[in-house]
Each structure stands twice: as structure tokens, then as C-alpha cells.
Amino acid sequence: MGELNFDDLIWIYDLFSIGQVAVEESEDEVYQALLKHILYGFNGKTGCLALIDKDKNDLYIKTGIGLPQEAIGSRIELGSGILGWVAENNISLLLNGDVSNDERFQNIQKMPGSKPNSAMCWPLSVKGEVIGVISVNQDANESEFTDSELEHGKMVIPVISLVANNLQLNRDRELQIKTLTDLNNQLNQTQQQLVQQEKLASIGQLAAGVAHEINNPIGFVLSNVTSLSEYAETFIQLIKEYEILVENLSCGNREKAREAMETIRDIKKTEDVAFMLDDIEELVKDSLDGMERVRSIVAGLKSFARVDDQSELKEADINECIKSTLKVVWNELKYKCEVKTNYGDLPIVECFPGSLNQVFMNLLVNASHAIEKKGVIEVETGCIDEDYIFIRITDDGSGIDPENISKLFNPFFTTKEVGKGTGLGLSISYGIIQKHNGELLVDSELGVGTTFTISIPVVHVENEDDNS
Ligand SMILES: Nc1ncnc2c1ncn2[C@@H]1O[C@H](COP(=O)(O)OP(=O)(O)OP(=O)(O)O)[C@@H](O)[C@H]1O
Ligand SMILES: [Mg+2]
Known part of the structure; x- marks a missing residue:
């Protein structure tokens, strides 16, 4: 690209357009399109775009054209090689000829199969902070890049920097949204668990209350039934003696009848049958009341426990x-x-x-x-x-x-x-x-x-x- 002409303006306009759709497209596609556009503009053959990974404090190749597939994603230490040097120094470079012995660049890694004759490399920076590097290479049989092309590049690279920065911000925002959504889900789950625990706690409280309420009537009903069964034994004994008495009276066996009368009298005396007769009525009434209480507590519980x-x-x-x-x-x-x-x-x-x-x-x-x-x-x-x-x-x-x-x-x-x-x-x-x-x-x-x-x-x- 020499002096700016109409085609150059269209090219710059297209570059802006790529940046504008950036958020809707996938990140990889946008970087690839940007690099392609830059290569096209400067008539370069191969190139790559590397970004700084802030967590690891190094560069990684985000996208490339004419690079072997395994190079994508590979990492470069800051200060190492040409890209590492540009990223660390925040300076654009024009390199013509063999630079393998250039003191500035340690550990230059030549991409297999490529013999760049001429290369331009610009740092991508936002507000003075380097966020990546972009490089454009020329084949040995093509004419070399010039200083003026490097300068032109400097004018358009800020657009790429902004797009790259936007994409990163967007990704960070999506990550934050995801983290927040995850946290929110966790919070909801915890809340559900707590609500469940509270329910269990009130069920526990309820169970203790109900157990106490039921225990009381059950206790006295049990005691009443025990008394009633003792009374029943006495009455069964009495009935048996009365049967003996009636049988002996009817067959005229007076001696045996008298014995039965004696036994009946003894039982009545020792067991206080008169008291028993009075008490039976009360015991049965109390027991029925107690059972009614239990029944109404259970009914109350049933209507309360619509919890399910x-x-x-x-x-x-x-x-x-x-x-x-x-x-x-x-x-x-x-x-x-x-x-x-x-x-x-x-x-x-x-x-x-x-x-x-x-x-x-x-x-x-x-x-x-x-x-x-x-x-x-x-x-x-x-x-x-x-x-x-x-x-x-x-x-x-x-x-x-x-x-x-x-x-x-x-x-x-x-x-x-x-x-x-x-x-x-x-x-x-x-x-x-x-x-x-x-x-x-x-x-x-x-x-x-x-x-x-x-x-x-x-x-x-x-x-x-x-x-x-
Ligand atoms: N009727 C009230 N009179 C005085 N303070 C009350 C009354 N109701 C609630 N509070 C106050 O409000 C607080 C919160 O009540 P809340 O029912 O939410 O929880 P809690 O009773 O402490 O525990 P939980 O109900 O979970 O067993 C109580 O600790 C108490 O200080
Ligand atoms: Mg409470």
C-alpha cells in the first residue's frame, strides 16, 4: 500500500466493518478475517496474530495464515523471538533479509517450510498496554516491505487493537455472567436446602409436640384398661360362681349351693365389687375421652400435614x-x-x-x-x-x-x-x-x-x- 487511494479507503472501510460485526461472529472467525484483510492490504503471504495471556504473562498464537496447524495455540515467552520482542517493547518492526543473527531476537523459531524474506510486525495496544502482536510476512521471491508500509500499518493497527480488546472484554463479560449464573444457581440450591431444613425442623418440632400430646391420653387409657382387665377377672370369677350356684340350686344340691354363695360373698368382700361397678363407668368414659383426644390430634395432624x-x-x-x-x-x-x-x-x-x-x-x-x-x-x-x-x-x-x-x-x-x-x-x-x-x-x-x-x-x- 503506497499513497492512500480510493481502493485503500475501501480497504480501511472493510476493516472497520469486520470490527463492527465482531461481537456477533465467533472470536476465531473475526481474528482470521482481520488477519486475512491485513495480509490482503499489504500483499503479504503469511502472517499471524498472537495475544497476551495476562494470567500466564506470555503470548499465544491466536490465529495464522500459512502457518502449520500445530503452531496455532503455541506459546511464546515475552521477550523471546520477534513476536515476543515486539510485545515486550511495544515497538513496530520492519525486518528485511536474514535476521536469525540479530541480537535483539533470542530463540527465533523459524516456522517449518517458510522462508520469510521480509516481515512487518506491529504491537496491538490499548491505552499504552500491549494486548497482542500481529505480523505479516513476505516470500523471498516477492518485493520487500518498506518503511512507509510499516507506517501505514501503524495507522490501521489501532482498529485491530480495539476489536481485539472488545472481543476480550466481551469474553470476560461472558465469563463473568457465567460465573454469576453459576453462583446464583448454587445460591438457589442452598436456599432450597435451607427451606427443606426449616421444613424438617418444623416437622421435628411438630413430631415432638404431637408425641407429647398423644402420650398423655395413651398413658391414662393404658392404666384404665389395665384396671378394667383386673376388674374383668373378678367379674368372670363371680359369673362362674353364680353359674355353679344356679346349677346346684336347680338340682337341689343345697350344700354345694351354699358353698358357691360363700365364695361369692368372699369375692365381693375382698374385691370391693361395689367400688368396681362405679369405677368401670368412669374408666370407660375417661378412656373414650382419651381416645377421642388422640383421634382429634391425629385428624388435626392430617389436615395440618397437607405439607406433602x-x-x-x-x-x-x-x-x-x-x-x-x-x-x-x-x-x-x-x-x-x-x-x-x-x-x-x-x-x-x-x-x-x-x-x-x-x-x-x-x-x-x-x-x-x-x-x-x-x-x-x-x-x-x-x-x-x-x-x-x-x-x-x-x-x-x-x-x-x-x-x-x-x-x-x-x-x-x-x-x-x-x-x-x-x-x-x-x-x-x-x-x-x-x-x-x-x-x-x-x-x-x-x-x-x-x-x-x-x-x-x-x-x-x-x-x-x-x-x-
Ligand atoms: N411475635 C414476636 N415477638 C417478638 N419478636 C418476634 C416475634 N416474631 C418474630 N420475632 C423476632 O423475629 C426474629 C425472626 O423470626 P423468625 O420466625 O424468622 O425466626 P426465628 O423464630 O428466630 O427462627 P425459626 O422460625 O427459623 O425457628 C425472631 O428471632 C425474633 O427476634
Ligand atoms: Mg420463628
Whole structure:
């Protein structure tokens, strides 16, 4: 390329165009196209483009024309050979003739099969920092490159530098996006695991409560049945003696009849049959009551444990949901909390009842934890309007420090000692209420108490997060 003419301008325009499509094309194709264009412009036969690898602090051949395939990707130390020298010194070079003895270039590696007679080599740099090198070689039988061609090259090389820099930035950005996406996926997985752990923890809490609740009636039913079986033995004995008595009376065997009467009298005296007759009635009644309690706890548990079909939208009576949850957490509440309920007239609500029960459970357990010795928990339900219902849980416990209010729904925010709270309850509850397109509000005064108010729509509306 001598003085600039129209063809040169078109050539420069084409060079810009290659750079502009750069981001959409594959990196290798863009570098190859750039090198090809440079070779074409300077009428070179072979050439290569090498980039600096910042991590390894060396050069690697990114693309080449007229180079053996194995040369692509090969690495060159900075300062070594012609390319290494240009990269290290950030100086363009015009080399004519044999340079194998040139002191500047140590370890010159001649490409097999090529005998360059003339070569130009420019550093690719952005803001003074070298990011690569490009070289153009001429065959021995062609005319040598000139200083003015080297200078022309210097004018267009910045375009290539910019494109190369853009491609690298683009690659870095894609790498960052990938790293962020991977991290995000990991985070999601961890969150899922934590949610699962929280569920397991509440199931554990629930199991302990239920075991305690069931154990008590089972204990006294067992003791009643033991007494009843002892009484039964006495009555079986009595019946047998009565049979003997009747038999002997009917066949006129008075002596034997008298003996049987004596035995009956003895049994009645020693076993206090009159007391037994009174007691049987009470034992049976108590046992039936106990069994009824067990039955209702199990029924409550069954409706609470809709946890397994949480993804299924159901029509539910929210008052019933609260009642079954209260049964399940009763063991946690009964020693220090008086629970007052004020159930409003609620329509059937389209919701995920298992998830809502988890929310009620967490709010009730939180309320009981906030009560140190004795206190009152009030549960109120009602309609806000024909589309929305509310559930309000109030306690007269410790209240919440105003500076903690904004952190309440953050995962892992807890003021409880290790082992008593993970700090996930409210963040999970918040997510569940959001899934219902509802609201979970808190109102608290330190030393006075706290109210959590849930409002949810009667008819469920799908939102974007429902599938996640
Ligand atoms: N009714 C309440 N009264 C006072 N403080 C409360 C009440 N409810 C929640 N808090 C405060 O909010 C914190 C977070 O509650 P959250 O339910 O998210 O977690 P947690 O109860 O500590 O642990 P987890 O529920 O995971 O077992 C609690 O540690 C407590 O400090
Ligand atoms: Mg909690």
C-alpha cells in the first residue's frame, strides 16, 4: 500500500466493518478475517496474530495464515523471538533479509517450510498496554516491505487493537455472567436446602409436640384398661360362681349351693365389687375421652400435614386450618399462653393450605417464644372486603426492637439462641404469603407486644413466581 487511494479507503472501510460485526461472529472467525484483510492490504503471504495471556504473562498464537496447524495455540515467552520482542517493547518492526543473527531476537523459531524474506510486525495496544502482536510476512521471491508500509500499518493497527480488546472484554463479560449464573444457581440450591431444613425442623418440632400430646391420653387409657382387665377377672370369677350356684340350686344340691354363695360373698368382700361397678363407668368414659383426644390430634395432624401437596391449590376453610395448627402447636403454647380465638365468618379460600399452616405455626411459635412467663395470644380472622380475608395473631410478649423491624423478614435474622431458632421462619412465611399475592404486616411495640396481620385474596391469582 503506497499513497492512500480510493481502493485503500475501501480497504480501511472493510476493516472497520469486520470490527463492527465482531461481537456477533465467533472470536476465531473475526481474528482470521482481520488477519486475512491485513495480509490482503499489504500483499503479504503469511502472517499471524498472537495475544497476551495476562494470567500466564506470555503470548499465544491466536490465529495464522500459512502457518502449520500445530503452531496455532503455541506459546511464546515475552521477550523471546520477534513476536515476543515486539510485545515486550511495544515497538513496530520492519525486518528485511536474514535476521536469525540479530541480537535483539533470542530463540527465533523459524516456522517449518517458510522462508520469510521480509516481515512487518506491529504491537496491538490499548491505552499504552500491549494486548497482542500481529505480523505479516513476505516470500523471498516477492518485493520487500518498506518503511512507509510499516507506517501505514501503524495507522490501521489501532482498529485491530480495539476489536481485539472488545472481543476480550466481551469474553470476560461472558465469563463473568457465567460465573454469576453459576453462583446464583448454587445460591438457589442452598436456599432450597435451607427451606427443606426449616421444613424438617418444623416437622421435628411438630413430631415432638404431637408425641407429647398423644402420650398423655395413651398413658391414662393404658392404666384404665389395665384396671378394667383386673376388674374383668373378678367379674368372670363371680359369673362362674353364680353359674355353679344356679346349677346346684336347680338340682337341689343345697350344700354345694351354699358353698358357691360363700365364695361369692368372699369375692365381693375382698374385691370391693361395689367400688368396681362405679369405677368401670368412669374408666370407660375417661378412656373414650382419651381416645377421642388422640383421634382429634391425629385428624388435626392430617389436615395440618397437607405439607406433602404444597404445590396443589385447594379450597380451604382457613378457620379450620388455624384450629388444626393450634392443636399441633398446643404443647408449645399451653404452659404459658392463654389462647383467645375470635373466628370470623370466612368464605372458602383458594390457597395452598399446607404452606399457610406452616405460616400460622411459625407465627404462633414466635408469639409463644416472645412470652416469657405468662401471656395471651389472640387469634382473629375476618373479611376485609368480599375479595380479601385477614388473619391476625397478637401477643403481649417482649415486642420487637424498632431497629430490628426492617430485618425481620431477612433469612437468618434471629435473636434466639443457637438451636432455638434458625431465623428462617418469617422469611419463608413472607415468601408463602407472597405466593398467595397477599401481605404479611407487622406492628410491634417493645415491652408491649406484637401483631402480625396476614391478608390474602379469596380467589388465587397466578403470579409470575408460581412456577419457580
Ligand atoms: N411475635 C414476636 N415477638 C417478638 N419478636 C418476634 C416475634 N416474631 C418474630 N420475632 C423476632 O423475629 C426474629 C425472626 O423470626 P423468625 O420466625 O424468622 O425466626 P426465628 O423464630 O428466630 O427462627 P425459626 O422460625 O427459623 O425457628 C425472631 O428471632 C425474633 O427476634
Ligand atoms: Mg420463628
